[in-house]
Amino acid sequence: MIKNQWYAVEFGQWVTDKPVLARVHGHDLVLWRRPNGSVNAQSDLCVHRGGSLAGGSVVGDCVQCPYHGWRYGADGACLEIPANRPDLPIPKKARIDTYPCIERYGFVWVFLGDLAPEHRPPVPELEGLEEHTEARAEGYRAIIGEFTWQANYDRVLENAVDIAHTPFVHSGSFGNKDQPEIQDFDLDETRINGHLASVTATVELEPPRPSGLWRFISKKDRPPVSTSTGFYPPNVSMLIVRLPMGEIRIFTAAVPRDEHVTVSKFCMLRTFFTGGWADKNSYERTIKIFLEDQPTVEGQRPELLPFDLSAELHVKSDSIQLAYRRWRQEQIDKGWALETPSDEEAMRAAAVIPSPGRTGDPELANAWVFPTVGEDRS
Missing domain, CATH: 3.90.380.10 (Naphthalene 1,2-dioxygenase Alpha Subunit; Chain A, domain 1)
Incomplete structure (x- = not known):
């Protein structure tokens, strides 16, 4: 796959009050709509036991894993671990990759990559359509x-x-x-x-x-x-x-x-x-x-x-x-090509598409459970 691009991955009207699974280049994303109406896009893998967040639910401003109830906020940080006592701190590594997301022209566009905002390509402008969350054009x-x-x-x-x-x-x-x-x-x-x-x-x-x-x-x-x-x-x-x-x-x-x-x-x-x-x-x-x-x-x-x-x-x-x-x-040539995992690779180890959170905050440089595609942790 080519990273650092805005991919149209789903219809906006199909993302409602329940999480939606979107597989892109062999990687699973979870799309969910926040209380303010915006759509969030994150890695579908819960860092606890690899549960699919798309099989969970939206609770307030969080997506909840169906396995043990871990709740992740819009920025990817885990905000609640139900099995823990209230006085126990949440591990710093309890976070998932979050990708920039915008709803426009009827599609949900997700930026799959780790570039800073000023270096990203623009969201495509579809000819003749109004800049609206829905696909609109006068007379159509x-x-x-x-x-x-x-x-x-x-x-x-x-x-x-x-x-x-x-x-x-x-x-x-x-x-x-x-x-x-x-x-x-x-x-x-x-x-x-x-x-x-x-x-x-x-x-x-x-x-x-x-x-x-x-x-x-x-x-x-x-x-x-x-x-x-x-x-x-x-x-x-x-x-x-x-x-x-x-x-x-x-x-x-x-x-x-x-x-x-x-x-x-x-x-x-x-x-x-x-x-x-x-x-x-x-x-x-x-x-x-x-x-x-x-x-x-x-x-x-x-x-x-x-x-x-x-x-x-x-x-x-x-x-x-x-x-x-x-x-x-x-x-x-820019080095933006990533290998799509084979079925066997996906069964043996989890790896995610790099997100801006991995490069934007130095304090989070090592605060990740899953490696990115192609990352050498040996």
Whole structure:
């Protein structure tokens, strides 16, 4: 995984009055909503006996472990050990890693890393959406959903921004395999304080020929469809389709559960048929896109994206994917790559993603039970 990034990991409306488990790159986080309405993100492992805090409860401004009732505050410090006498001090190491967290555009974004605030990349700004906890844009109707892949998230994310696959993989819906040529396009790259914030491109795609009854009532000469796609590092893709009847925007967070499983959490917005009666159809049409992609993405080899650009052949229409691979290599060169634990490693020893608390306070430098990924304690 690439650390020191804002990952979109869950829908905000799915985090209510009970703790929620979010697995990212093989590491379990617990998300819970505080009494003030904000969402907290912490390591899911209780430092006492490794209990899952997501199986516990929210008690006041604490998350309580279901095993022995230990309560952890919003900063990760243990505030109560029920089995201890009231006069016994709570050990300094009784604390869990806490990660910066913000709710925006309908997603919960968690900063997984230990950088100080002034050095962090910004939270992505999703094009056309209001800066609100919910996914909002004037004149749009929004729905959400998710789709699970048996595939690595790099492959899933690249597929989402691949323009040239549309005429073939999606020929049964909105692609036109009789006109597969992709026009030349320019990349629009945005950087903020030196960090890559987004990469997008816009092309004109030829719509497919209408089928069934539509071929008798549709115009013979249908205009090209202006389509924009791109990504917001590290794990969100964007698709904007401008149809004659209106516009569709789909923002998808590819949440890497581990090296082999990815969950796409999508927010689809539309400017037409904005009544609730059309939500089911909009959801089904979005899922259909994923289902068309699934066999191809899950069948790619090697399963993991190669680090060497020369390991696969690239052409001009692959520009967005190449931009993603260059960004990934930039982060690796900074030393921000962390190994995702294998199933066997996770069974034998616990390790967590480093949090800002480990570097921000010198007094807490040694106040941790679990090591961070890759940390040598020998």
